[in-house]
Amino acid sequence: MRRESTKVWPVLIFAGLLVFALGAVLQLTPSSHYLAISLRWFGLLVLGMVGIRNRSLTYWIFFAMLFGLEIGL
Numbered sequence: 001m002r003r004e005s006t007k008v009w010p011v012l013i014f015a016g017l018l019v020f021a022l023g024a025v026l027q028l029t030p031s032s033h034y035l036a037i038s039l040r041w042f043g044l045l046v047l048g049m050v051g052i053r054n055r056s057l058t059y060w061i062f063f064a065m066l067f068g069l070e071i072g073l
Contacts, residue, residue, distance in 0.1 A: 009050055016046035020066060027073070040070055 020043030026036035044067060051063050 009054065012046060012050045016043045019043035044070060
């Protein structure tokens, strides 16, 4: 059972990054500003939830860079 649960985390990381990237791309279109913001924050939420289980300093530095990018936008 442990082996199956470890396969879920990379999928969640990929999904969080994909949603964040989709929100960043949608930021370029003028009509979907609120959708882009919502997608980026949801992607950060997913990545933050994965980070709670993954207590790697490298992961949290990467998350902080994305979070700083979002705050800067």
